[in-house]
Amino acid sequence: MQKVPRYLEKLTPVEEAVKAIMEAVKPVAEEELVDTWTAVGRVLSRDVVAAYDFPPRPRSAYDGYAVRSGDTPGRLRLLGEATIGRVDVEYRVEPGTAVYVSTGAYLPDGADTVVPEEKARRENGYIIVEKHYPPGKNLDPVGAYARRGQVLLPKGYVVTMLDAVGLLDVAVTRIYVYRRVRLAMILTGNEIFELRNPMEAEERVLRGEVVESTGRLIEWAIRRYTPWVEVLGRVLLPDDVDTIAWYVTRQFRNADVIVMTGGSGPSTVDTFYQLAERLGGRVLFRGLYVKGGRPTSALKLDKGPLLIVLSGHPISALHGFVRVLYPVLKYLGNVVRAAEPPAFAYAVLEEGGEYKRPQPVKVKLILRDGVLYAKPLPGERQLSSVTVSNVEADGIALVEGRRYNAGERVPVIVYREPSTG
Amino acid sequence: MQKVPRYLEKLTPVEEAVKAIMEAVKPVAEEELVDTWTAVGRVLSRDVVAAYDFPPRPRSAYDGYAVRSGDTPGRLRLLGEATIGRVDVEYRVEPGTAVYVSTGAYLPDGADTVVPEEKARRENGYIIVEKHYPPGKNLDPVGAYARRGQVLLPKGYVVTMLDAVGLLDVAVTRIYVYRRVRLAMILTGNEIFELRNPMEAEERVLRGEVVESTGRLIEWAIRRYTPWVEVLGRVLLPDDVDTIAWYVTRQFRNADVIVMTGGSGPSTVDTFYQLAERLGGRVLFRGLYVKGGRPTSALKLDKGPLLIVLSGHPISALHGFVRVLYPVLKYLGNVVRAAEPPAFAYAVLEEGGEYKRPQPVKVKLILRDGVLYAKPLPGERQLSSVTVSNVEADGIALVEGRRYNAGERVPVIVYREPSTG
Known part of the structure; x- marks a missing residue:
């Protein structure tokens, strides 16, 4: 029987963990x-x-008639049409004439104002303009947009x-x-298997094996929230340090980051330390001060990629993604402002609670009068490793390690349309 | 010169427009x-x-030792390990013995309780348990999750x-x-072209042509917000009714919905009516009572797909998507609750305003103490057809046609991380 390593002795607070990584790696430069x-x-x-300057020439802001201001009011001969996309304006607006223009079309030479279509009457190849239009009316001048x-x-x-x-x-x-941040994924665990044959998979799950889902979920989160990251590859490996080390050095050596799921729990073979020893690297932190994602750890390999280990449990790994991997990928990618972050919606907690450490809390979401409310699932379902309770929830709130009162606001990863009322 | 059709005479309110479509089409049944x-x-x-029932057998909720409650406290011989994913538990816990189990592993026969790893001392192949563990402790019973x-x-x-x-x-x-809702896209406009050669494209835009972007944006929105929809194809066509009709009847006849951009403005050739006449169909509505997306129209072809026309302008088309196409695609897809809708985040308006019709309003977003605030861009930039003002904004608020006071909440499509403070 294998030696069971000791439990994680020191858990690193989130900010410290992220800082330790940032000090060990450099953002992409190319x-x-x-x-x-x-x-x-x-x-x-x-x-x-x-x-x-854009537009480089004045553009009509309306469908209408390009005319000379001095000709209004008046009866003007219609020369033709200068629609958007015409490469060259064929007509020149001479005194007493007009050219039909569509919205966005460059104004023909000679014209300095636009009469909207519905403000002019058409009559046998002429238009009747009833009032005066000053120069520059109903058009976007040169440089209006840029x-x-x-x-x-x-x-x-x-x-x-x-x-x-x-x-x-x-x-x-x-x-x-x-250039994109290069990321590779190594999903470890003797018990996991890829869903290929659904009927066989059902039996295997009933017998105690586990469909690989943590890596899929994290890959989805990466593609969804950090599109500046390129996923080079994603491989399932058994809990075998030799094989993992081979992948790290032979297959994924050009990655900026390798994300590993599993292999860092307290009682499994401690792949993490073994890898550090084998490959030569510096442990940046080993265990995160959170509930849900505690095994999150990071290792900087000498002359090699950054290795970030996430929990093998999907929700805990997602928590590790949001707390550590996401800010690190922003840093590596030189991101000042991203597109939609994972948790930009804030919800009002319907129930208070005492949280010892930062934690993901599964919540039902209710939208009432434009305010989003979050009702935490019962305690044991907030963070169950078996995740069927997801289907009772619509989002994952991110709480810090402190007491919350009902009515406080928390950021939420919304994954289902909130219910109303 | 072509006959310019009359301006849209009746604009249909959003709810009425959506209802008219829902009455004309049926949700997917297969x-x-x-x-x-x-x-x-x-x-x-x-x-x-x-x-x-899941789990079908009791599962350990901790890394620890599976034992018989009656043996605690006591000194128990460690038989081995039953880790998660083991297909068959090899050990039976007889009186006086224990088996190491990892979180999620099925409990070996004979055991009825779990002693967490850190609560037991290990000693020469034995474990010492100091206190009594009642049956069912630290394990998930049969059916705990489902x-x-x-x-x-x-x-x-x-x-x-x-x-x-x-x-x-x-x-x-x-x-x-x-089955997925089948959707095809026809992007019309003599002035649009697909971005292929960036340097040439720059010149063409300066000369007045337009890079096709409306269709791209709508396709992006469809993939992002309505993943139950399959985009069968996406084609650029000139403003030519014959060609469009050929595509509708020969290429996209099996689509449930054809989305067309352009071709429905007041002063272009009215492809819309011509198509209805040519193909035999019923106009469901012609023009939407909104600002930004007014040309939005719908046509049900006899024994053919639903044709929804969106504005040729990107932001206006997106408005048409959110107001009309999105609810229609939900209806066609039988959706009761979707994943994240386009605008589930609500923001507090920093400035009031008078809006005549429902309209998209570009806003800067600021996150302060968990509350999202939206500051509308200056009037002319809220809905400029030239969309460079997007880069000044982080989101698009959806307002109804009424007066808003500062402090009211509006739904927002968030496309950039809000700034803070």
């Missing part, structure tokens, strides 16, 4: 120039600066889908971004 | 049996019911990643779900 769609989810390595040299999106920001749409509109088609 | 990972994002077509027949997740719920993890833990490996 940058690349990519097209604007490819930049979505990536981190800007330089400010995005407008290269031009001025040459203006910072459109600052360095360190994650480019969101909406940013990309906005930048393309003002002719920003290429963007400098940091 | 179901399929898929594995639990595949079910993520899909809609349950039946309740998920536990087929077994009872045979129990509804684990009800019909109509979207299966979230966390649900899947929980269900796999109790041996639910196959799930009945509705």
